[in-house]
Amino acid sequence: MAEWRQMSAGDLGRAIGRGEIDPQELTAAFLDAIRNHDYRDRIYARLTEDRALEEAAASAKRAKAGLRLSPLDGVPISWKDLFDTAGVATEAGSRFLEGRVPATDAEVLRSATAQGLVCLGKTHMTELAFSGLGLNPMTATPPNVNDPALAPGGSSSGAATSVAFGLAAAGIGSDTGGSVRLPAAWNDLVGLKTTSGRLSLKGVVPLIESLDTVGPLTRTVEDAALLLAALEGGKPADLKGATLKGARFLVLENVAHDDIRPEPLAGFTHALQRLKDAGAEIVQGAVPELGDAMGLSGMIYATEAYAIWQREIEAEPDKMYGPVCERFRAGATYSGADFVAGWRWLRAIRAVWAERTASYDAVLLPSSPILPPNAERLLSDDDYFTTENLLGLRNARIGNLMGVSALTLPTGLPMTGIMLLGRPMGEERLLRTGAAAEAALL
Numbered sequence: 001m002a003e004w005r006q007m008s009a010g011d012l013g014r015a016i017g018r019g020e021i022d023p024q025e026l027t028a029a030f031l032d033a034i035r036n037h038d039y040r041d042r043i044y045a046r047l048t049e050d051r052a053l054e055e056a057a058a059s060a061k062r063a064k065a066g067l068r069l070s071p072l073d074g075v076p077i078s079w080k081d082l083f084d085t086a087g088v089a090t091e092a093g094s095r096f097l098e099g100r101v102p103a104t105d106a107e108v109l110r111s112a113t114a115q116g117l118v119c120l121g122k123t124h125m126t127e128l129a130f131s132g133l134g135l136n137p138m139t140a141t142p143p144n145v146n147d148p149a150l151a152p153g154g155s156s157s158g159a160a161t162s163v164a165f166g167l168a169a170a171g172i173g174s175d176t177g178g179s180v181r182l183p184a185a186w187n188d189l190v191g192l193k194t195t196s197g198r199l200s201l202k203g204v205v206p207l208i209e210s211l212d213t214v215g216p217l218t219r220t221v222e223d224a225a226l227l228l229a230a231l232e233g234g235k236p237a238d239l240k241g242a243t244l245k246g247a248r249f250l251v252l253e254n255v256a257h258d259d260i261r262p263e264p265l266a267g268f269t270h271a272l273q274r275l276k277d278a279g280a281e282i283v284q285g286a287v288p289e290l291g292d293a294m295g296l297s298g299m300i301y302a303t304e305a306y307a308i309w310q311r312e313i314e315a316e317p318d319k320m321y322g323p324v325c326e327r328f329r330a331g332a333t334y335s336g337a338d339f340v341a342g343w344r345w346l347r348a349i350r351a352v353w354a355e356r357t358a359s360y361d362a363v364l365l366p367s368s369p370i371l372p373p374n375a376e377r378l379l380s381d382d383d384y385f386t387t388e389n390l391l392g393l394r395n396a397r398i399g400n401l402m403g404v405s406a407l408t409l410p411t412g413l414p415m416t417g418i419m420l421l422g423r424p425m426g427e428e429r430l431l432r433t434g435a436a437a438e439a440a441l442l
Contacts, residue, residue, distance in 0.1 A: 264371065367396065420437065
């Protein structure tokens with residue numbers, strides 16, 4: 001049964017369909033592994049054991065009757081602790097929300113449940129999802145799968161590590177500025193950022209509602225496609241026959257390579273060569289207006305985040321980790337006029353981006369320009385925390401600012417990823433391209 005925990009969600013689903021794996025035994029294997037794991041309490045905020053066992057039992061009955069609801073019926077997954085779970089605390093990694101117990105499930109969780117997926121529990125995350133490093137000294141910080149002394153990436157830190165340590169077949173996270181893709185890259189996983197508005201945010205604790213998105217962290221691109229379908233109750237992208245022959249990619253020259261460190265650059269360069277060898281055309285190019293968009297990001301992010309959480313922060317600021325609190329409070333320094341003007345300019349830049357990238361299958365860039373930093377140093381040096389957080393998220397944030405779909409893949413060098421930026425609402429095409437790229441990188 002130990003090998004089940006290293007299988008992809010898609011492979012588990014197929015084995016259930018063939019009668020080779022019983023969903024009840026599979027769920028029990030994951031729950032046992034979680035309970036006995038040294039890092040259990042650093043990865044999972046709480047388990048939903050009764051729910052998981054009930055859902056697995058129902059799935060087993062459907063499988064025996066030949067009435068499975070989806071390709072992932074009976075597959076156990078984890079949920080970031082900002083997705084509402086009926087009758088179970090949902091605290092979003094924040095002491096502000098201690099004891100918050102919603103009455104209903106988040107809409108995406110309801111959809112996944114209707115597709116037969118099993119909810120194992122809620123995973124740890126950074127406070128209110130406003131940090132990319134994955135550290136949370138107010139609740140818990142998950143360990144990086146490659147080295148427990150390193151930051152796991154965030155804010156979907158527990159989502160990533162639950163999969164990487166074999167404690168879930170997949171994890172569901174959120175991505176506002178890289179919070180699915182950075183922990184996926186640093187823990188050698190696939191991470192899909194969906195387009196804003198693609199998946200429901202009803203029942204999701206907000207950070208920045210205009211940029212918040214829901215997305216899966218998985219072992220394979222196929223799993224990401226299957227999870228996307230489950231989260232919206234749709235049909236998975238068709239990945240059969242995906243190829244890079246004739247594919248045309250733009251390698252973003254400006255912004256994405258500024259201050260990049262040797263290891264992420266080496267991983268990206270290695271991945272590019274593999275894509276070329278598989279038949280892809282690689283074109284180098286810049287989008288100069290992107291620099292203006294990056295300059296707007298601090299104001300746009302902090303202003304809306306602070307507007308949403310100002311009351312809680314100012315009532316009890318000591319309940320929040322200092323550097324995260326200061327990042328929120330930066331939003332108080334901007335005016336409403338600044339915010340509106342910033343968004344107007346950002347929308348204009350998005351139009352330029354769309355025009356400049358229209359002839360390419362995807363834009364390529366390193367998923368992060370840095371490797372995960374040492375967690376203890378981050379906690380002991382606020383300036384280091386701030387600079388590494390902003391630099392770590394910078395490349396991923398491009399996808400959010402441009403309003404596109406995005407996918408990170410492991411390069412083959414640990415803790416480094418290659419990111420593909422697609423089109424708004426173009427997840428199916430991006431996943432098909434990603435599946436071909438994944439095959440080239442294996």
